[in-house]
Amino acid sequence: MKIEQKLWKKTKGWSSVGESGGIGENAQLVIIFAATEILKEKEFLQKTKEMYPGAHLFGCSTSGEICGDRVFDDTLVATAIYFEKTEIMGAQIPLDNISSSTEAGATLARSIRHEGLRHVFVLSDGLNINGSELVAGLTQNLPDDVTITGGLAGNADRFEETYVFWDDIPSQKRLAILGLYGKNLKVGYGSMGGWDPFGPERLITKSKENILYELDGQSALELYKRYLGEHANGLPATGLLFPLSIRTRSGELGIVRTILSVQETEQSMTFAGDIPEGAYARFMKANFERLIDGAQGAAKRSREAGGGGSPDLAILISCVGRKLVLKQRVEEEVEATRDVFGNRSVLTGFYSYGEISPFAPGERCALHNQTMTITTFTET
Numbered sequence: 248m249k250i251e252q253k254l255w256k257k258t259k260g261w262s263s264v265g266e267s268g269g270i271g272e273n274a275q276l277v278i279i280f281a282a283t284e285i286l287k288e289k290e291f292l293q294k295t296k297e298m299y300p301g302a303h304l305f306g307c308s309t310s311g312e313i314c315g316d317r318v319f320d321d322t323l324v325a326t327a328i329y330f331e332k333t334e335i336m337g338a339q340i341p342l343d344n345i346s347s348s349t350e351a352g353a354t355l356a357r358s359i360r361h362e363g364l365r366h367v368f369v370l371s372d373g374l375n376i377n378g379s380e381l382v383a384g385l386t387q388n389l390p391d392d393v394t395i396t397g398g399l400a401g402n403a404d405r406f407e408e409t410y411v412f413w414d415d416i417p418s419q420k421r422l423a424i425l426g427l428y429g430k431n432l433k434v435g436y437g438s439m440g441g442w443d444p445f446g447p448e449r450l451i452t453k454s455k456e457n458i459l460y461e462l463d464g465q466s467a468l469e470l471y472k473r474y475l476g477e478h479a480n481g482l483p484a485t486g487l488l489f490p491l492s493i494r495t496r497s498g499e500l501g502i503v504r505t506i507l508s509v510q511e512t513e514q515s516m517t518f519a520g521d522i523p524e525g526a527y528a529r530f531m532k533a534n535f536e537r538l539i540d541g542a543q544g545a546a547k548r549s550r551e552a553g554g555g556g557s558p559d560l561a562i563l564i565s566c567v568g569r570k571l572v573l574k575q576r577v578e579e580e581v582e583a584t585r586d587v588f589g590n591r592s593v594l595t596g597f598y599s600y601g602e603i604s605p606f607a608p609g610e611r612c613a614l615h616n617q618t619m620t621i622t623t624f625t626e627t
Contacts, residue, residue, distance in 0.1 A: 352384020
């Protein structure tokens with residue numbers, strides 16, 4: 248596998264990052280993560296296509312771009328890849344005329360060939376999808392031995408519009424999938440959080456899919472506002488700082504959920520994934536050191552799952568909520584992953600509205616919020 252990266256900044260234009268692989272027209276894939284406003288300008292993708300004429304272009308809008316061990320805003324990061332022993336196939340689908348997020352996942356899974364499939368990497372609209380149902384649709388319609396990772400596109404902290412694409416103009420309400428084929432590809436993955444619980448655990452007494460109405464028989468929105476105090480005035484964006492941890496069974500590891508929107512008239516909150524009625528919820532808050540430790544833990548898990556060596560490529564997907572909490576310290580969580588992988592590995596990624604991955608090898612794939620989720624690739 249040969250990889251090279253290019254970065255576009257408003258102040259400097261295009262520049263190469265690290266050592267240039269010189270792969271040019273030999274690249275089969277360019278992964279692009281960029282700010283929303285940049286993706287809306289067609290000239291940037293056209294220029295990328297000129298640099299890599301034989302490559303598929305695959306990417307999404309972000310809430311921040313990761314390139315190497317740096318975090319950027321309002322840039323475009325292009326990671327061009329030449330696979331020596333791995334075949335790829337991709338597709339995209341619109342969400343229009345699809346009845347549910349489960350159906351969307353099923354349609355996406357069926358859009359690529361399954362024979363010889365090793366791993367799929369998914370990029371999804373970040374606002375008009377139930378990520379839990381999307382994952383269910385994917386897992387139910389892919390072979391059992393195929394692993395799934397990916398993330399939900401971002402739009403800074405504005406929650407207004409997100410864009411996804413595979414070989415097309417970036418568009419809203421879009422899903423895209425990358426399939427990777429062959430026995431010579433080692434894939435690692437890991438996902439960890441680092442948030443601390445506070446307050447009592449509460450029973451979810453009224454909910455529907457990803458919409459929460461009541462906790463312990465009380466208005467969930469009013470209860471949530473009381474916990475947030477002055478931060479409640481900034482909802483839904485400030486909800487990124489105080490997610491919910493959901494568990495459905497005793498002893499189960501909680502899944503963290505982030506608010507996407509609030510409805511004052513219905514006194515409800517809409518989350519990025521399912522909020523099952525009868526499950527238990529607990530409020531969470533940030534712990535700086537644990538967030539950084541969580542990122543390092545995700546890197547260690549993904550490295551071990553990928554065979555133990557430094558991977559060729561690591562794709563980091565971290566939640567925008569972590570970025571808002573860490574602020575000027577945000578690069579520390581990326582640097583923590585670099586400490587695990589070493590300088591040999593190429594790092595790219597983005598800040599998202601949701602992360603898709605198993606917590607660790609052997610566990611089921613799920614939608615996560617507020618985690619650092621890492622996927623690694625190495626050719627042998």
